[in-house]
Amino acid sequence: MNVELTELTRKFGHTQAVAGVTLQAGAGVFGLLGPNGAGKTSLLRMMATVLPPTSGTLRLLGRDPGGYGPRREIRRRLGYLPQNLGYYPGFTVYDFVEYFALLKDMPPGQVPSAVATAIEQVGLGDKARIKLRTLSGGMLRRVGIAQAIVNQPELLLLDEPTAGLDPEQRVAFRALLREFGERATVIVSTHLVEDVAAACSEVTLMDSGAIVFHGTPDELIAQGEGSGAAGDAPLERGYSAILAAARSGVAARS
């Protein structure tokens, strides 16, 4: 298993962002769904070793990220696209991807070809020498994806990766996700159920910091059948039905 989380929690002051999440993931594409404030980003940041958990157990790629050596090894094999990608406006696309390839400790000799491959994979070959300040939001998102995949990661964590992408780019991106999912663990946080339907083999639904559903997209769809839940697509109805059930359960307990 590349990701093993046991009773993972994260608090910010009195706010519990992640509440006792237990999850295991091997190779494949995993969708992390949930409304705003559900704890998806906090969970992803903990898996990216950016944010330490308040309690619980976290093992990534068979290693304990609490120690310096194992964490460095995890980070060498990790790809992470944060929700808000900061960038240096004066950098070119190539410079930016190369910068993070170097920070990922890739052997310098391998960096140029790895950077060129990543840039081509996200379809920005004709923009490689263009400065980031001139790119559109969708193109910047693709630059972010390129830096995440430049080291051919074994664990790829993507927070809202399709935000700003046009429909054609989304289709290409989902194909890329499926390709990575054949050999790596890809976890995609999104609020777009169509991304999950098209690319994910498993889906986890979070609400109020806790996992309220884990299964295949078909199982999620089945949850919505005959429930009368709101939604234009079967997956959306399943999503709404589970959230409604989880929230009524919370209300009943409180």
Add this chain to the structure above:
Amino acid sequence: MTCGDDLTGGYRDAGPAPDDVDLDRVWLGVAAQVWRRQPGPAERMAGRLLRSPGLARALVTTPSLLLGWVIATVVILLAGVGFTLGTGTPWVALLAPGIAAAGIAYAYGPGIDPAWELSQSMAVSDRMVLLVRALAVFGLNAALGLAASAASGAAAAVTFGWLVPMTAVCALALAVATVTRSPNVGVAAGSAGWVIALLASQAAEGRFTAAITDSFLVLPYLAFAAGCGAVVLFATRIPRGSS
């Protein structure tokens, strides 16, 4: 159409490519060479010294080492030279600690380093990036301050005296910026700390310059800097209990 398509299209008149040639692979090899960035002399030297190309790249992208910052620092110190020569008060020595503290606080952190969030997930340790950048900013500011002091004869006697207080003020700014995760708060704390030190000198001995000329202050400054350094190391430690 991709650049690879352009490349293969350009050779179409020469006949079909042999079956065993992977043109995509050929294109990637060409692209890697064409797009490749040549590191500047400073980055090459830093790479050799630090034995890490990633750390060297992080160093040359330090926000407060970029050209605009360096020019602003030079301008302020030149103004200090002018005031020193005009008034006899060692303004360079009084300004330098605050300038360096601001540079160090703005070397790294959320809102200042655009890629700070990403940097935290990288194999090259963010603590190393922080410390190397802080050292580089301090070194550059110290060198500029020394040059400015040397240019202003009135400050010659205190040329080295302000290096110790500068260390303390920079350490304070860095510690506060690191703990609060706000470079602006770090700058405010460093500046406020230095102003308080100057005002205290004025109140105790009737002159601002006592803060940089009194030798009995050296040990307290160094102890304070060491304490702030310990705070930085503690704040950037590897959190236990994460697994």
